[in-house]
Amino acid sequence: MKIFKSKNNGILIVLSAPSGCGKTTVEKRLLNKVPRLKRSISYTTRQKRKGERNGKDYFFVTKEAFLKKRKERRFLEWAKVFGNYYGTPKDFVLNTIKGGHDILLTIDVQGAQKIKSKLKKGIYIFLLPPSLPILRKRLLKRKTDIKKEIHKRISQARVEIRAAFSYDYLVINDSVETAVDTIIEIINAEKHKITYNKEVLRGICSS
């Protein structure tokens, strides 16, 4: 399955999902399957974890550097979570799109809402588990979360799912392969939207 090559601007693809939906696995598989698809790398002030690489997983910066960038309005959106800052780099995202490349932004629902208020064009995809009991099972399998934490995550998922109504597409992560192929189909279909092909249309009219 290939991504249809467009001569026009790239497309912004925003992917959100409650915790435990397999968002990271889907993202990795998608980027693997579509090497042309770029991934937005966020800035963060949190400590680098084992195995994480600067400029690959995140840009790890000091609080001062982050706040300077924020002051200079270099973020499309930013948030403070558990005392750490996270920000989506504006220039990188916009230049990637202008350069004709599609860019994937995996972000929580609050971040997605902020992006949507700034960028009109984009595909907003919400990834969901087939049901909440299945999500609970998946979280239990991880074993890293204690029961109380799982209960909290399920409650949070319920709240987050409500935000899905403001997204464009819903993809059920029943199987990773199917979910990834569906996302590729969605991107391909979107590339045929008239809104991305006005120049092509004008070209044909005057051919």
Add this chain to the structure above:
Amino acid sequence: MKIFKSKNNGILIVLSAPSGCGKTTVEKRLLNKVPRLKRSISYTTRQKRKGERNGKDYFFVTKEAFLKKRKERRFLEWAKVFGNYYGTPKDFVLNTIKGGHDILLTIDVQGAQKIKSKLKKGIYIFLLPPSLPILRKRLLKRKTDIKKEIHKRISQARVEIRAAFSYDYLVINDSVETAVDTIIEIINAEKHKITYNKEVLRGICSS
């Protein structure tokens, strides 16, 4: 390539193209490849041509029968072309959608505009040749049209293409197979639109 099966309502797919774009070939191939997809059959008062079957190609009716149906508002849209009436049956289209089946409506741009004003939900796809010189070549190959007629058709195509700006998707008919697969991708992607999955979302929320 399969059409994703939805538990919800079917989707209305409206396909338009200027004459000579291979619309009929694409339609036939699409219906062949996706047997679940139904085709809307129009009513007409024109004479049945050789090879055409009543209830398959058109419902061939008398002028009186047509005008009676029109008076009873049984058409989603109707038009008079070269003295003959053509109409899209409202009940058949709406019942097919309600029954969970997708329905394909191949119709000219004027008809599509009338449908759009009545039915909010639907996928409006415009099929185009790669360029107008290629369209001219295709029309010349047919040999059924004299040169003057071809010139008229090209001019008409130019006018019709302008209407494409009010459609949702643009598909270039460079190869029939690719065009058909793109339309299938578009239908699949649309089925994941939040607007068609509100019930699914509510179901997951309360699971």
